[in-house]
Amino acid sequence: xxxxxxxxxxxxxRQQLVDQTRSLVKQRDAAKAKFxxxxxxxxxxxxxxxxxxxxKTQEEFDKNQEVLDGLTEQWCLAANAENAKALADPxxxxxxxxxxxMTTVARMCAGDKVPYADEKKLMEYDSDLYGKAKQAQMMxxxxxxxxxxxxxxxxxxxxxEYDPEGVADNTEAQGELPEVSPEASSEILDVTGQx
Numbered sequence: 001x002x003x004x005x006x007x008x009x010x011x012x013x014r015q016q017l018v019d020q021t022r023s024l025v026k027q028r029d030a031a032k033a034k035f036x037x038x039x040x041x042x043x044x045x046x047x048x049x050x051x052x053x054x055x056k057t058q059e060e061f062d063k064n065q066e067v068l069d070g071l072t073e074q075w076c077l078a079a080n081a082e083n084a085k086a087l088a089d090p091x092x093x094x095x096x097x098x099x100x101x102m103t104t105v106a107r108m109c110a111g112d113k114v115p116y117a118d119e120k121k122l123m124e125y126d127s128d129l130y131g132k133a134k135q136a137q138m139m140x141x142x143x144x145x146x147x148x149x150x151x152x153x154x155x156x157x158x159x160x161e162y163d164p165e166g167v168a169d170n171t172e173a174q175g176e177l178p179e180v181s182p183e184a185s186s187e188i189l190d191v192t193g194q195x
Contacts, residue, residue, distance in 0.1 A: 003075045004169035006177060010068040013180040017061040024054045063178070071173060079168035086164070100153040101125050108133040111140025112148040121154060 028050035035043035087094050104118045123130040141147055 001173050001177065002169065003071055003078070003171050003173050006173045007068070007071050007075065009180055010064055010071065014061065014064050014068060017057055017064060021054060021057045021061070024050055024057060028054065064180070067178060070175065071177075074171065074174055075168045078171040079164040082164035082167040097125075103153060105129060105133045107148075107150055108137040109140065110148075111137055111142075111144045112150060114150050115152040117152045117154055118150075 028047050031043045031047035031050060034040070035047060100118075101122055104114055104122050107114050108119070108122075119130065119134070122133065
C-alpha cells in the first residue's frame with residue numbers, strides 16, 4: 001500500500017478512537033453522577049465497565065499512533081531522500097542549476113542573445129541580477145556588429161516538475177500494517193454492549 005493511501009486510513013481511525021474516547025468518557029461521567037445521586041450499584045458497575053472501555057480505547061489509540069508515526073517517518077525519509085538526490089544530481093541538481101544561471105548571465109553580459117526561457121529562469125532566480133544582465137546585454141549588443149544566438153540551456157530537461165512530496169506519497173509502506181475498518185473500532189472498543 002502506498003503511503004498516500006495508508007496514512008489517511010490510520011488518521012481517520014485515530015479520529016474515530018478520539019471520538020469514541022470522548023463518548024465513553026461522557027457516558028462514564030454520567031454513570032458516576034447517577035451513582036452518586038442514587039447510590040445504585042448498577043451505575044457504579046456501568047462506570048467501571050466504561051472505564052475499562054476507555055482504557056482499551058487508549059491502548060488501541062497508542063497502537064494506531066505508533067503505526068501512524070512509523071508511516072509519517074517513512075514519508076519524511078522518502079521525501080528527504082528525493083530532495084538529497086535532486087540536489088546532488090550533476091545534471092539537474094543545485095550546482096547544475098547555478099551553472100546554467102551563471103552561463104546565462106555571462107552570455108547576456110557579453111551582449112549575446114539567449115532564449116526567453118533562459119531569461120525567464122534567471123528572472124525567477126534573481127530579478128535584480130536579471131535586470132543588470134539585461135542592461136549589460138543591451139549596452140554590449142549596441143557595440144557588437146553581430147550577436148551570437150544560443151540555444152536554451154534548459155531544453156534537455158524533462159517536462160516533469162521536481163516533486164519530493166509526490167515521490168514520498170507514492171512510496172510503498174514498509175512493514176506489516178494492521179487492518180483497520182470502521183467496524184473494528186466498535187468491535188474492539190465495545191465492552192459495554194453499547195454503541
